[in-house]
Amino acid sequence: xxxxxxxxxxxxxxxxxxxxxxxxxxxxxxxxxxxxxxxxxxxxxxxxxxxxxxxxxxxxxxxxxxxxxxxxxxxxxxxxxxxxxxxxxxxxxxxxxxxxxxxxxxxxxxxxxxxxxxxxxxxxxxxxxxxxxxxxxxxxxxxxxxxxxxxxxxxxxxxxxxxxxxxxxxxxxxxxxxxxxxxxxxxxxxxxxxxxxxxxxxxxxxxxxxxxxxxxxxxxxxxxxxxxxxxxxxxxxxxxxxxxxxxxxxxxxxxxxxxxxxxxxxxxxxxxxxxxxxxxxxxxxxxxxxxxxxxxxxxxxxxxxxxxxxxxxxxxxxxxxxxxxxxxxxxxxxxxxxxxxxxxxxxxxxxxxxxxxxxxxxxxxxxxxxxxxxxxxxxx
Numbered sequence: 001x002x003x004x005x006x007x008x009x010x011x012x013x014x015x016x017x018x019x020x021x022x023x024x025x026x027x028x029x030x031x032x033x034x035x036x037x038x039x040x041x042x043x044x045x046x047x048x049x050x051x052x053x054x055x056x057x058x059x060x061x062x063x064x065x066x067x068x069x070x071x072x073x074x075x076x077x078x079x080x081x082x083x084x085x086x087x088x089x090x091x092x093x094x095x096x097x098x099x100x101x102x103x104x105x106x107x108x109x110x111x112x113x114x115x116x117x118x119x120x121x122x123x124x125x126x127x128x129x130x131x132x133x134x135x136x137x138x139x140x141x142x143x144x145x146x147x148x149x150x151x152x153x154x155x156x157x158x159x160x161x162x163x164x165x166x167x168x169x170x171x172x173x174x175x176x177x178x179x180x181x182x183x184x185x186x187x188x189x190x191x192x193x194x195x196x197x198x199x200x201x202x203x204x205x206x207x208x209x210x211x212x213x214x215x216x217x218x219x220x221x222x223x224x225x226x227x228x229x230x231x232x233x234x235x236x237x238x239x240x241x242x243x244x245x246x247x248x249x250x251x252x253x254x255x256x257x258x259x260x261x262x263x264x265x266x267x268x269x270x271x272x273x274x275x276x277x278x279x280x281x282x283x284x285x286x287x288x289x290x291x292x293x294x295x296x297x298x299x300x301x302x303x304x305x306x307x308x309x310x311x312x313x314x315x316x317x318x319x320x321x322x323x324x325x326x327x328x329x330x331x332x333x334x335x336x337x338x339x340x341x342x343x344x345x346x347x348x349x350x351x352x353x354x355x356x357x358x359x360x361x362x363x364x365x366x367x368x369x370x371x372x373x374x375x376x377x378x379x380x
Contacts, residue, residue: 035086037365038311042304043079049300050075050276053293057275068277071349078354085362092370095363096323099147102356103167106144113137113174123177125352136350138183139341141175143334143353146190147360150330153198154322176219179226182344190337197316197329255283255344262287270295285342285349308335308361315367324367331364 050072057063089095113123124132125140145168152164175183194204216224230249241253248256262282266273273279273294282288290298309332316328338357341347348354 035083035369037086039082039304039307039361039365042300042307043082046297046300046304047072047075047079049272049293049297053272053297054275054278056272057278062269062278063275064277068275071276074349074351078351078358081355082358082362085359086366089363089366089370092321092323092367095366095370098359099327099363102359103144103148106141106171106356107167109137110141110170110174113177114170117174117177122179123174133350134178135180135182135345136347136352138175138178138180139186139338139345139347139350140353140356141171141178142183142186142190142337142341143357145171145175145187146193146334146337147327147330149194150328150333151323151326153194153200153204154326154329156322176223179223181227181230182341184223184227185344186337186341189340190333193333193336194329197332258282259284259287262291266291266294273297283345285345285347288346288349305339312364315364318368320371324371327360328364328367331360334360 054063054065054068054072058065058068085098089098109125112126116123122132122134123137124134125137148164148167148171152161152168155161155164175187191208195201195208198204230252231246232249240250241248241256243256258280259282262279262284265279266287271294273290273292276292279288279291282291286298289301293301312328312332312335316325316332319325319328335357338347338353
């Protein structure tokens, strides 16, 4: 079953900016095309596998070449953001300003999301047309909440801490009303990363325990219903999946069934998969990776994940100021949340998540170079 491709305005904007940047780098050769970073090789390996599997899929009639080309182009778009940011960042103060621009953007998105609550529908991101994607908005909010919480825990300034606390609360409100169970699940491991990595782990653990105890009282009724729906809607049905004696709702059951089928079908093309878009839609990142790009694609994807973790953790351990520590902890926590979010969504190919993810990844990975140019601590 062939899939279509949706092109948004931001895809075209990204392409124009990306090609403009490449043209600028080509003309001004002294600027260089791609700065050398620890993620260059893992990114290249994964993109090469995606491209190769898609070409093989097209060769054997499993992939519509036009559709596959545009999907792979999306993957290139996201990493272009990373390389542009790495090349253009000059000092930590500039990085902080970019980060504030992203927090302001998230603030605007959250306010627009809150304005949808009285309508009674699931909150979704603006400018999505008639059918929104609340699940991916939830993933974006989990990531941005993690970044903000990292800055909150490390900031020495009471004024900044107050601002970060306000932003966290503001971002949490639309997160509840997305009714995204995948996002609720992703927030839990993200929080526990702070317990493990933060210098204030005792206070963080106490705050998490207090929060979980208060959840029954502060969680909106519609969010409670959404969670309970998972285990109650299918109680009297025979056509749903049952796990450990618990019957799941029809939506979750359909998703689990599609996962089982995808894993079974992957065996038919184990090495390079069906090619990008060569297999039917699967709403789970890991199964999508292995069915579309095979064992080689999964290995390269996991290698990229491992390198992101390793480099960020190393930067955290060598951090010299609150900004470095805060953004590194927040990024690790947010990245962990996205990895869990990817169990039930195609998290790592969604533009609204990947744009901030790769931009902040560039800021984090660039910290050692920015530190050399500007060794003075940066307040956050």
